[in-house]
Every structure is written in C-alpha cells, then in structure tokens.
Amino acid sequence: MTDTASAPLRRTPLHAAHLKAGARMVPFGGWDMPVQYAGLKAEHEAVRTGAGVFDVSHMGEFRVTGPDALAFLQHVTPNDVSKIRPGRAQYNWLPNDRGGLVDDIYIYRVADSEFLVVVNASNIEKDWAHLNALKGSFDVQLTNESDQWALLAVQGPQAAERLAAHATPDLLAPKKNAYFAGTLFGMDVHFARTGYTGEDGYEVFVPADQAEALWEKLLETGIQPAGLGARDTLRLEAGFPLYGHEFSDDLHPLSTHYTWVAKDKAHHGREGLQSAPTQKLIGLKLEKVPVREGYPVKQGGRVVGHVTSGSSSPSLGHPIAMALVEAGAAEADTFEVEVRGKDHPATRTDVPFYRP
Template identity: 75%
Template sequence: MSESTQTPLKRTPLHAAHLRSGARMVPFGGWDMPVQYAGLKAEHEAVRQRAGMFDVSHMGEFRIQGQDALKFLQHVTTNDVSKFKPGRAHYNWLPNDQGGLVDDIFIYRVNENEYLMVVNASNMEKDWAHLSGLTAGFDVQLTNESDQWALLAVQGPRAVELLAPHAEPDIVARKKNDFLAGKLFGVDVLFARTGYTGEDGYEVFVKPEQAEALWDKIVALGITPAGLGARDTLRLEAGFPLYGHEFGEDIHPLSSHYTWVAKDKEHFGREKLKSTPSQKLIGLKLEKIPVREGYPVKQGGQVIGHITSGTTSPTLGHPIAMALVNAEAAQGNDFEVEVRGKDHPATKTDVPFYKGA
C-alpha cells in the first residue's frame, strides 16, 4: 500500500501533550501513541517506586443499557456479571464460538441496568460488530462512546496518595475495582481503582476536551509520564496476558493461568470453551539473553511451543517470558529458547514474576 493511500493514524486528545513532553511516537493499533518519554527503564521504575501516568485513551468504551443488560452480558461473556454491584468493576472475556476469544475486557457497573465496557483499541470495531450481532431477543441498547472519553491511568505505590488531595469524594478508602463518579482538580471524572501494571492506582475517565489540562496538572504533582514500552514491561512482570499475544481468536484461553474468568454458566461459545486445551501458558526465566515473541521454545531439542511475550525485567534484572507450549511438555521445568539459531537455557517459573503491594 502506498503512503498516500494508507489510513492516517488516529490521535488521542493528549497528542499535543505527548509531543510537548518529548515523547517518541509510534503506530499502535491504528493510533499514534507514545512509546517512551525519558526512557523505558526510568518510566518503569517510576511506576514501581512512586507513580506514573499512561494515556490509554485509545481504548474503546461501550455503554450497555436496558432491562436485559445483565442478561445480555451474561450471554456474551464468561465471567459472572451478576456477582458485582453498582460501583464495582471486573475483568471478563468475550468468547467466540471456536474456543478462542474475541477480546478480553473490563466491565464497570453503573447501576442496575447500565454498564460500561472497556475494550482493546485494536479490537474496537470487531467487538462492536460481534456484540451488535448478538442483541437479538434482548431488551438492550448498545452505544459506542469511544470518542466521548479520554482515559488516563495513574499507577504506582504513591499514585492514590498524590491524587487524593485534589479528588472528591474520598478515593483513599476505596477498594480495588471500585468505580465512582467524582471530581479531580474540579473536573468531572469517573474514577476506577483498576490498572494494568501490578501496582495500585486509578484509571480516570474524562471528557476529551478536558483531558490535556488534567494531564498537565497530574504531571505537575510529580507523576511521571510513561509510554507503551513501560506499560508492556510492567504488565509482563505482573503476569497479565495481552490480547494478540497470550490471547486470540485461535488461542484457547484456558491454556492460561486466568481460568478463573470462565465461570460455570451458560454463555455464547461455551461448548467449545469447555474443551481441554492442547497447550499451556508458562512463565520462563533466563539468565542473560532476552527473548521476544515468536522465538521457538524447545525441550530436549524438540520445538514444543513459542514465546508469546518476553523482555528483560527492569525490576528483577534478568530476562522473563511467557510461552505457549504443548500441555504435556508444560509439566517439565527445564526448557531452551532458540535465539538466532542458538539454544539458550530457560527455567519454568511462577507467574506473576513480580507481585506488587
């Protein structure tokens, strides 16, 4: 495809703020996104030790309303949506009918018959079509609000402490996965005590036109802007699967350590999902050589799987990876990863690699 016919990259409402901060921008899921500012390691350490902030405005937001909103969500997801109350959120899956996932999502319960769903940016159009195609027979209304929200993720052990003096109502005493309307620096926002880093913090939903000023005020508190690079190393240390790597349309999600997301209930795609996975997702530790997605994983010289995500852990100081391997091979402890034609030893290790507060 020529340059002139390529679809232009979309920009979040914080694009100008990223450029002012000296961010290195890269294409990501159709968006022009910051991969780093001061540097990946510094941003990673800021989130682990103090507080950092990510622009995740590229994520999609769908509102689900109506008398059958709960019934509909129970049908299209694997986790039990009936178990959480208004003002709470939970992690969930959208299964397809082939034993894989359309997406992994977060659902926020606004009130008895109203929910907000956050979906991955690269899956937004696919998710919308999938959900819209399953509404028949349900008294439910779906609204795509993706252009109506900017989303800031403020994460780290000091994140809540730094935001709290400027927030109302109180955000300190809230529990993990709490969800509430409030104000931050006098601006109307939605607070969600959720995140993707393994640290405490809040994801803050704000109207796009107010996002840049809010970003600047949060940075002025001493909270470090962080890009996609640090977001990926943080989530990998915390053992969080990423759609397109550990999950996908043709990857059985029960091969992962997230089997708790599939509850024993009737839902779309349940029969295929009940099948036994032929693969298993495992954690690997290496001594020196970093490994990347797609590298072959071996046992006794035979290829038994591949790396799904890998990096050198800034916190632990050595390479870590998640790998999808044959289920029978997953029982072992010693593996090799092929890097540029040479095999390097790898040891199976528990996931998450790092446990925060």
C-alpha cells in the same frame, strides 16, 4: 510494540501533549502512541516506586443499558456479571464460537441496568460488530462512546495518595475494582481502582475535551508520564496476558492461568471453551539474552511451543517471558529458547514474575 497497518494512524486527545512532553511516538493498534518519554527503565521504576501516568485513551468504551442489560452481558461473557454490584468492576472475556476470544474486556456497573464496557483499542470495531450481532431479542441499548472519553491510568504505590490531594471523594478508602464519580482538579471524572501494571492506582475517565488540561495538572504534581514500553514490561512482570499475544481469536484462553474467568453458566461460546486446551502458558526465566514474541521454545532440542511475550525485567534484572507450550511438556523445569539460531537455557518459573 509497533503495528505496521497502512491505514492513517488515529490520535488520542493527548497527542499534542505527548509531543510537548518529548515522547517518542510509534504506531500501535492503528494509533500513534507514545512508547517512551524519559526512557523505559526510568518510567518503569517510577511506577514501581512512586507514580506514573499512562494515556490509554485509545481503549474503547461501550455503554450497555436497558431492562435486559445484565442478561445480555451474561449471555456474551463467561464470568458472572451478576456478581458485580453498582460501583464495582469485573474482568471478563468475549468468547467466539470456536474456542478463542474476540477480546478480553473490563465491565463497570454504573447502575442496576447500566454498564460501561472497556475494550482493547485494536478490537473496537470487531467488538462492536460482535455485540450487535448477539443482541437478538434482548431489550438492550448499545452506545459506542469511544470518542467521548479519554482514559488516564495513574499507577504506582503513591498513585492514590497523589491523586487524593486533588480529588473528591476520598480515594484512599475504596478497594480494588471500585468505580465511582468524583472530581479531580475540579473536573468531573469517573475513577476506577483498576490498572494493568500490578501496582495500585486509578484509571480516570474524563471527557475528551478536558483530557489535556487534566494531563498537565497531573504532570505538575510530579507524576511521571509513562509510555507503551513501560506499560508492557510492567504488565509482563505482573503476568497479565495481552490480547494478540496470550489471547486471540484462535488461542484457547484456558491455556492461560486465567481459567478462573470461565464460570459454570450458559453463555455464547461455552462449547468452544469446554474443549480441552492442547497448550499451556508458562513463565520462563533466562539469565542474559532477552527473548521476543515468536521465538521457538524447545525441550531437549525439540520445538514444543513459542514465546508469546518477552523482555528484560527492569525490576528483577534478568530476562523473562511467557510462552505457550504443548500441555504435555508444560511441567518440565527447564527449556531452551532459540534466539537467532542459538539455543539459550530457560527455567520454568511461577507467574506473576514480580509481586509488589
């Protein structure tokens, strides 16, 4: 979970609150972030059985407005942005021109000609440069609002109910991917019924200067603070790809089970995406030994790929992993993963590994 970049680490508006809550902080994507508070397993289980809150304020937010806002986003992404109604959200990609991804993103439609684009923290500067380079003659305005917002992800089967007692409007009725303005503990916020854990919940956009007050109110209700460690095991169990692991500038995104994102439409990078991927992302189940990113995956003793993400699964009680392997080897039932010079048996399994 660490990133050893030499530049000074950035801090979210909740940095002091994390220290107060006893968080262990680690470098991640250029930020000083909490990896755990009470412990990874306890935080993981809190989200699977109740409600937990993550600080994801390191994510970037770009506002896209103007008469050509929709046309511009259609040009830079492969998913069909025209399908997003105001008050809804959509998962999407920013393809480059060589068959990889600049980033994977979420797009929230605020109004007919206004969108909010949320990007990965480590890619903010890269994404900003990429979008501005593609503006061309589009009548569109791009605004980087990343420093204006804090983003809190309240996730778990009890998340909506816990928030609803202190919020307006009703949080129990909106469906997944809803996006709307409201209040939480009397503060003006925006709610998005989205998340990265496989559980129900809301991501709450709040002005940065109100983030700490909102965080404290959430903790007072008994919602468990959760760190990057639990966020990673939760997303892995749900089979969610992570940029820098399953996606990158050089990995073909159609190697993954997210092929549904690429629609049949004209867009930047389409030619690169149309090339056939030579690898396929698979799920692996192991019996005892956890495996990590980069570990070799073998078939009959021959290296056919590598682990992209791996961990012990708190929900399932055994190690799991996602791995990129040669397309011709992907349908095999059994593999081996090399750990410190020793091969350990692994069984191909469906992704997601866990369904709530």
